[in-house]
Every structure is written in C-alpha cells, then in structure tokens.
Amino acid sequence: MVKIDVELDCKGMYCPMPIVKLKKATKTMESGQHLKLIATDPGSVRDVPAWAGKTGAEIIETSESAGEFVFIIKVSK
C-alpha cells in the first residue's frame, strides 16, 4: 500500500468537475506524492487516464466498487 498524501472526493460530480478539481489539488502537491481520487462519473474511467497522459501524472492503481471509481495517482512535475 502506498501512502496517500491527498484524498479527493468527487462523488456525485460530473465532467468537467473531477478533472478541474484534480488539477487544482495536484498544483499544491510535490512530485512523487500520491493522490487518491474517488469519483462516480462514469466518464472519469477514461477521462482520468487521459488527463494523466497529458500532464505526466501516473495512475498506479484503479478499482471500482458499487459505482465508485478509485484512482491512486502519483504526481509528477
């Protein structure tokens, strides 16, 4: 298990909120830190990896249970 530095709850939010919040949260984080994002927007399944691909962040773990999508993201700057 990695140490989670920031947890971001985006349950109930729709595009573009999870991505906008994700960017805002990672702005104040350091390279190598981990963020846990919880989202319920089905669009986030593809949106979060697309965001990571463009910003250089790394998704190190994903899971889904009961309509909640969880992403563990390693911040890179």
Next chain:
Amino acid sequence: MKHAYVVHSGTLDKLYPVFMLASTGGAMDAEVHLFFTFWGLDAVKKGGLDKAKLPGIMSVGTGMMKGKIKKVGVPSLPELLKMCRDTENVKIYACSTTMAMMDVKEEELIDEVDAIVGAATFLDIAMDANVQMFI
C-alpha cells in the same frame, strides 16, 4: 499543446461546451485561447454569461434547463469561467470588429478579457494549435 476556439454563439447550449472544454483543456496543461466573436461576444460582456439562453423557441425552457443543470451539480457558466481562469492556461480575446459592429465599449467587457484583437492574432495562434474549433 495549444487549443484555439472561435466562440461564435452566445446561447447556453453552445457556451457550456466551450467552457467545459476550456476548463478541462486548461486542467490538462493545454494553452487554451478563446476568441469571442459575433453572438459569442455577448458572453464576455459584464453579466452576459448569466443572461445566456437556449436558442430560438427553446429559450422558454432556459429556466428549466438551468434548474436541471444546478440539480445535477454542474457549475454555472460564471463558475466555469472562474475555473478556466484558475488553471492559468485559458486566455480570452474579444473581437474588435464585432465590438464596433455591435457598439460594445471596452468597459462593458468582463475583466477576464486579456486582449481585444482581430483575425490575424487569432489565426497566428490557431495556425500552430493542436486543436481548433468553431463553436
């Protein structure tokens, strides 16, 4: 990455995609340039985003649509504009010719407008942009 959008429409249904894409593009570290022209210029007039309605006959349903938008938790257009600006990656331009045609003065525009420009400025940006759109 660079995005260049011509914002030609001033109706709610078109402004939502503009600001959703711009805020997301900004969050994805893309430089997003929005060029507001024709009816799009209304959106960057003070209070303009609040006044945006659905197009044509559908305008009567604007209140209902806004209610639904709020219920689902989607931000309002002014909130989306703020999110765009918070990314520090979204630039806003007003078309100088439209301003003259529609008799719009600089002081009537929102403070978020970065510059009043013409087609050449937009094309200079758009020519080497990765994404270009006309909305």
